Amino acid sequence: MARQAVFQFDPPTSKTLVGDCRLILPTLEAESVQCCVTSPPYWGLRDYDHPEQVGSEPSPDLYVSDLVSIFQEVRRVLRNDGTLWLNVGDGYARNGGTGNCGPNAVVGNTKKLIQKRNCKVPAVWGLKDRDLMGMPWRVAFALQADGWILRSRITWIKKTAMPESVKNRPTSATEEIFLFAKTPSYFYDPNGVREETGANLRNYWILGPDPSTYGHPAAFPRELARRCIALGSREGDTVLDPFGGCGTTGIAADEMRRFSILIELNPEYANMRNQDQPRNGKKNSAMKTAR
Numbered sequence: 001m002a003r004q005a006v007f008q009f010d011p012p013t014s015k016t017l018v019g020d021c022r023l024i025l026p027t028l029e030a031e032s033v034q035c036c037v038t039s040p041p042y043w044g045l046r047d048y049d050h051p052e053q054v055g056s057e058p059s060p061d062l063y064v065s066d067l068v069s070i071f072q073e074v075r076r077v078l079r080n081d082g083t084l085w086l087n088v089g090d091g092y093a094r095n096g097g098t099g100n101c102g103p104n105a106v107v108g109n110t111k112k113l114i115q116k117r118n119c120k121v122p123a124v125w126g127l128k129d130r131d132l133m134g135m136p137w138r139v140a141f142a143l144q145a146d147g148w149i150l151r152s153r154i155t156w157i158k159k160t161a162m163p164e165s166v167k168n169r170p171t172s173a174t175e176e177i178f179l180f181a182k183t184p185s186y187f188y189d190p191n192g193v194r195e196e197t198g199a200n201l202r203n204y205w206i207l208g209p210d211p212s213t214y215g216h217p218a219a220f221p222r223e224l225a226r227r228c229i230a231l232g233s234r235e236g237d238t239v240l241d242p243f244g245g246c247g248t249t250g251i252a253a254d255e256m257r258r259f260s261i262l263i264e265l266n267p268e269y270a271n272m273r274n275q276d277q278p279r280n281g282k283k284n285s286a287m288k289t290a291r
């Protein structure tokens with residue numbers, strides 16, 4: 001049976017819609033959003049406790065194609081001069097049977113389903129045990145091939161990186177944020193964020209995790225969302241995050257006088273956004289740790 005859309009939405013307003021973004025995105029009005037700022041679950045890293053979660057696909061190539069279809073819907077919803085700001089993380093292919101292998105499988109909230117699956121090197125892309133999957137670029141190239149214009153790769157340098165007990169490679173302390181445009185004449189405000197010297201913003205952002213207040217395991221820093229929104233929209237525009245988490249994108253959008261549409265599968269996380277009141281222009285309590 002065909003899956004049915006379950007939500008209707010009349011912009012402009014700000015809200016968090018609870019459910020699977022694959023069902024909700026098709027209900028959003030075409031060309032109604034100026035920019036999308038988002039971070040999907042990384043493949044095989046965490047269990048967000050829902051059968052429909054993205055990131056639990058049995059192999060990484062299915063994850064890439066899942067993201068391509070999701071972002072096709074995002075492209076439909078974006079205005080023609082709209083942009084997509086996409087943060088995607090990497091992971092390692094590992095062989096093993098203990099449940100302690102796989103991309104970052106030792107993190108406390110990784111659950112059995114994800115761990116078990118990650119204990120076999122996926123039979124794609126010629127991956128071997130311990131291979132870095134190169135997932136961000138695989139996703140970026142797939143989106144590019146699907147019609148997106150890839151305009152920038154921003155490296156997020158983490159002030160406080162997750163400790164890793166590895167002795168055979170450097171600790172990972174960076175992630176990618178890609179800027180994609182729907183068309184060549186997209187909106188970008190070069191004055192939205194500038195370097196302290198006044199120079200054009202560079203494509204590496206050194207950002208710390210926000211102090212924790214909630215239990216979301218993978219929130220990105222509010223400053224990351226704020227920069228993308230400032231560069232990719234104007235006051236009164238609508239910003240979208242189809243993987244809303246605890247609402248970082250929405251909270252930043254509120255502070256910057258943009259409307260926002262967030263979609264989040266897990267109602268517990270979706271409710272976290274509302275805990276950030278009041279939002280009358282003051283600094284809010286910050287989000288949980290960054291990845």
Ligand SMILES: C[S@@+](CC[C@H](N)C(=O)[O-])C[C@H]1O[C@@H](n2cnc3c(N)ncnc32)[C@H](O)[C@@H]1O
Nearest residue numbers: 020021041048053054219220243245246248265
């Ligand atoms: C990496 S987190 C996003 C964190 C967010 N940027 C923040 O700062 O809180 C990914 C989120 O996507 C949600 N998610 C997973 N599959 C989803 C789906 N099919 N539809 C909507 N949300 C989904 C997860 O529950 C998780 O909260």
